[in-house]
Amino acid sequence: MIYIDFETRSEVDIKKSGAWVYSLHPSTEILCMAVKVDHTDVFLLKPEQFDGSNTNLTLFNCVNHVKSYISNGVLVEAHNAFFEKAIWHNIMVKRYGWPEIKPEQWRCSASVAAYHALPRSLGGAGKILGLSTIKDDEGKRVMLQLSKPKPRVGGFFEQQEYPEKFQTLYDYCKSDVEAEYAIANKLGGLPNRELKVWQLDQKINERGVHIDIDAVNKSLKILGEYSEKLEKELDILTEGKITTVGQRARILEWCKERGEELPGLTKADVEQALKTVEDAKVKRVLEIRQALSKTSTAKYEAMKNSTAPDGRIRDVLMYHGASTGRWSGKLVQFQNLPRGSIKDMATAIKLIKQGSASSIEMLTDDVMGFMSSAIRGMVCAPQGKKLLVADFAAIEARVLGWLAGSEKMLNQFRNGEDLYKDMASNIYRVDVKDVTAEQRQLGKAAILGAGYGMGAPKFYETCLSWGIKVHEGLAKTAINTYRQTYHHVRQLWYDQEKAAHTAVRTGNRVECGKTIWFMQDDFLKCQLPSGRCLHYYKPELKMKQNDWGESIELSYLAEKMGKAFRNGTYGGKLVENITQAVARDLMADAMLRIEDEGFNIVLSVHDELVAEIPQQTALQNPLERFCNLMAATPNWAKDCPVAAEGWEGINYKK
DNA sequence: CGTTCTCGCGCG
């Protein structure tokens, strides 16, 4: 195994453009590369040494050895390998003529850390694992300094001028490789199945998602014109006291001065206030706040910054981004695109491409809403191709029913019954055929919300935030009805909590339904039906005083913003973790099957898959095949009622 | 002036 780490510099902001666009830019340069071969000492190469010159004999031999190892297929590990891959392919190979490293040779220590539910960052993982080779803050500071142009004056810090800074950088680079090695030593690699999943993740990330960049540019123009207009109005309206809609404190203060006191400025607060506010100016300010608070502009900016010359954005999926194993998003976060309400996306995009705010204003008075709705459509199939999109139907509810062994719920899904209506009929004690649309809404909220132990007060709040009519008594009835109807689910909360506690207390292996809890090294592990494990680092049981008395709480070590803290957990939460994790495993399995059959996956959004295929294909009915592959269950979930449905088109939409 | 923290918002 070879461990590597690059330090680079560029005019491009990697945070904004992503590693791929960064690595393609002509201003991007390698400052140094640290290499460790197995357990031998780390050595450092500067660019002028990449061809073997300017070195002593030892280093010269090292260079040649590493090149031949790589050509012979040795494994290469990096921390967040996508970055090293991009630099390798676009700079080491293209500029310096080094051999390509094949996809199957790469390993990533960050993905291993993430698999263990540890911090993804090198420093964070090293720190929480108690490794001695932790990152030095001074080194990091210097790295950040040397990696980008000097503030204001421009130009880079050069080695001749700042030899000490460069020495700090070289040491930092070498220590990063040592830290990477230490983490790899401590945690090992991914289990075989997960290695396959990670390799697929990399394939998808390298393929990228295609963007209609012309439409993005036109959208930015429209958004710019329109928000400028509204901000000007805001400025005039408030006599310069408020200049942007993000000025939370100023807005609240200004409203108060005019006799309209708001509890806050959340979406719901503003909606509520708009109903009652008398003052016309306050009303207009809130309207503008509402219109411009949409995150759409930022999304379009992010797309523009990260789209490569070939029209694709790469590295938008983060493997095992959530502790449950779900993917999370990067750069343009494609996991939280607004659903939008545009029916005819193709026509909407055509309109946007005409590029004028006024023509959209003629169509709708909610320009920002329209632009926000159109974001999904920026993702599109390139020339000659089309998108296949499919999603799992109510996957978490199905998995929960399956894990809990609730025959009632499983049969409802197998028979294609409407669970929401049935739930409503039980809550309101009316016949299923008499359930009103409004009653069904509450039934739906209960099915979606009550599965992980939510109590009546929280359920009441949740319903309100979803705009569902409810009162405290009704919320209580709904929660009780859910717990009675699906009592196996409730039982699962208690069983999982007990099993986890027992495993921590005794160190024994504890089977619980379809999962197995056990301790290994410093982790409490929960083995899922797929064989993958959930991880809880350094678990502890402690007495805790609650509203309802004293009880034993399970907690584990987590990290946020570089700070370690104990995260308490309990039955409902564990069941949620397991359910989400199993749904993710079904997705990962589907992805492997689908990619294997020649569909090119470009996005995965928890329960939804987007793939590209040529418009002309030999396949009879590609969409049907796609959905069938997605809904097929692996051996470990044979009796889990999974269903998928989809559509095909040029522009992505909901 | 740059970094860190918090809040709010979008999705599942």
Added chain:
DNA sequence: AAAGCGCGCGAGAACG
């Protein structure tokens, strides 16, 4: 038997 959960990003405020 009481507790919904999982993310990332942008913007402003707070901090140093």
